[in-house]
Amino acid sequence: MNIKMPLAALLIFLSLIVLTANGFASDNSWEKIKEKGELVVGFCAQYPPFEFKSETGELQGFDVDLANAIGRELGIDVKFKDGEWQGLIAGMKKGDYDVLITCMGKTAKRMEMVNFSDAYVDLTEVIVVRKEENKIQGKEDLKDKVVGAQMASSSERALDGMADQVGEIKRFNYTTEAFLDLKFKRIDALISGLAYAVVQIKKDPSFKIVGSPVSATPIGIALPKGSDALTSKIDTALAKIKADGTHTKIYDHWLNVSQDNAQ
Numbered sequence: 001m002n003i004k005m006p007l008a009a010l011l012i013f014l015s016l017i018v019l020t021a022n023g024f025a026s027d028n029s030w031e032k033i034k035e036k037g038e039l040v041v042g043f044c045a046q047y048p049p050f051e052f053k054s055e056t057g058e059l060q061g062f063d064v065d066l067a068n069a070i071g072r073e074l075g076i077d078v079k080f081k082d083g084e085w086q087g088l089i090a091g092m093k094k095g096d097y098d099v100l101i102t103c104m105g106k107t108a109k110r111m112e113m114v115n116f117s118d119a120y121v122d123l124t125e126v127i128v129v130r131k132e133e134n135k136i137q138g139k140e141d142l143k144d145k146v147v148g149a150q151m152a153s154s155s156e157r158a159l160d161g162m163a164d165q166v167g168e169i170k171r172f173n174y175t176t177e178a179f180l181d182l183k184f185k186r187i188d189a190l191i192s193g194l195a196y197a198v199v200q201i202k203k204d205p206s207f208k209i210v211g212s213p214v215s216a217t218p219i220g221i222a223l224p225k226g227s228d229a230l231t232s233k234i235d236t237a238l239a240k241i242k243a244d245g246t247h248t249k250i251y252d253h254w255l256n257v258s259q260d261n262a263q
Contacts, residue, residue: 042100069247099234117221
């Protein structure tokens with residue numbers, strides 16, 4: 001009896017080692033990318049300053065520069081594929097993209113569906129109104145007001161979180177549409193990421209940011225669920241980029257903004 005018990009425990013222990021080894025062996029997510037020599041990055045190029053197309057059609061923005069920096073660190077080429085925001089995760093599951101670098105918030109719901117890298121920036125959500133608007137100074141003034149936000153975004157989540165403080169919520173496919181409705185007085189205010197709001201206000205100074213930020217969301221790189229090897233490689237590359245100052249340069253170029261700059 002004293003001999004059998006340790007033997008049984010040993011067999012269980014060895015089985016666990018085999019199962020664990022098989023689990024790691026089955027995750028060849030990084031090996032596939034390395035063999036291919038290319039990382040296909042999915043995003044929605046309609047969200048400056050994170051990603052957008054210039055007048056000449058060139059892809060630009062924070063996420064573009066970050067993805068290219070990660071590619072250099074990993075020693076592989078980066079290919080960008082533009083897609084509809086609402087279909088990006090489903091597209092990655094189908095294999096259309098290897099990763100998503102598209103200002104995607106690390107939410108509990110999304111983390112059930114995908115892997116996420118470490119956060120590479122925090123996205124602050126703010127209230128935007130027309131420049132001549134004086135009655136709305138913060139979220140406490142949104143009662144009985146129509147407030148807009150982009151669907152399936154951190155802005156929508158922030159707005160849903162304050163639903164009892166607004167009169168009506170209007171949802172848009174893109175934040176650009178919300179700004180257009182705000183301009184023509186079809187809504188009273190909108191919730192937007194600070195950096196995006198500043199870009200829009202620089203283009204059209206008929207808007208302004210009011211009050212304090214309503215929320216902040218950590219933004220990460222989304223990867224297929226279970227692709228732990230690739231996630232680890234991405235995190236290592238991201239850490240190196242942060243340590244050597246590359247991340248700071250990219251951040252300062254695209255996102256170093258303040259509400260004072262916007263008004």
